[in-house]
Amino acid sequence: MDFNLFMNDIVDAARKDIVEAGYEDLRSPEEVEAALNREGTTLVLINSTCGCAGGVARPAAINAINYDKRPEHLVTVFAGQDREATEKARTYFEGYPPSSPSFALLKDGKIVTMLERHDIEGHSAVEVMSRLQQLFDEHCEEV
Numbered sequence: 001m002d003f004n005l006f007m008n009d010i011v012d013a014a015r016k017d018i019v020e021a022g023y024e025d026l027r028s029p030e031e032v033e034a035a036l037n038r039e040g041t042t043l044v045l046i047n048s049t050c051g052c053a054g055g056v057a058r059p060a061a062i063n064a065i066n067y068d069k070r071p072e073h074l075v076t077v078f079a080g081q082d083r084e085a086t087e088k089a090r091t092y093f094e095g096y097p098p099s100s101p102s103f104a105l106l107k108d109g110k111i112v113t114m115l116e117r118h119d120i121e122g123h124s125a126v127e128v129m130s131r132l133q134q135l136f137d138e139h140c141e142e143v
Contacts, residue, residue, distance in 0.1 A: 010049055011081055014058065018047060021062040023074040029088035032077065036092050037109045040072035041140050043132075044089060047078045048100040052121040057101035060120075060128035069136040070143055071105065105135050112139055 019025050023045060026032045036042060045061045047053055065074060077086045079100035086100075092111060093104050099116040106112060113135060120128055 011078065014047060014049065014054065015076075015078065018045065018058055018061060018076050021074075022065065023061070023076045026075050026077050026085050026089070027082045029084050032075075032085050032088040035073065035075045036089065036106060038073055039108055041112075042073040042075060042106045042109075043071040044092075044104040044106065045074075045076040046086065046089065046100045046102045046104070047076050048080060050101065052117070053101040056123060056125045056128055057103070057120050059125035060132060061103070063125070064129040064132035064136070067133050067136055068142050069133075069140040071136065071140050103132065105139060107139060 015025055024035060026035055036044070043061075045057065047058065064070070077089045079086045089104075090098055092106060092109070093114060094111055096104075096111070096114045096116065099114070099118075101120055102117055103115040104111060105114070115128065115131060119131065
């Protein structure tokens with residue numbers, strides 16, 4: 001088995017799941033800059049191929065948005081795949097070290113808070129989804 005083809009399949013499936021849920025897949029620094037400078041609230045999923053991304057972060061990201069309150073904009077960057085886009089996104093997360101998977105909540109292009117890898121790894125998808133929804137209650141409007 002060709003390892004690169006295998007990894008491409010994993011990455012493609014991870015991208016497809018999150019895009020089908022309504023997240024915009026940002027692959028370039030320019031796309032990141034345009035998306036993260038929008039007015040309103042933006043949830044950024046920093047995606048990855050690790051087990052806690054597939055087993056916890058992505059399911060939480062997909063299910064958390066089925067809620068009365070949610071961010072106006074949903075975007076994702078893929079750490080380890082779209083390096084320049086991920087690096088650009090991380091420039092918006094002032095005060096937080098690089099972490100993947102993770103979630104960043106921005107308002108008007110400024111970081112409000114993050115759920116870092118240590119907030120995801122070792123927790124269930126339902127726990128992370130609940131934490132995201134608490135953040136939505138605190139910072140987002142009803143949809």
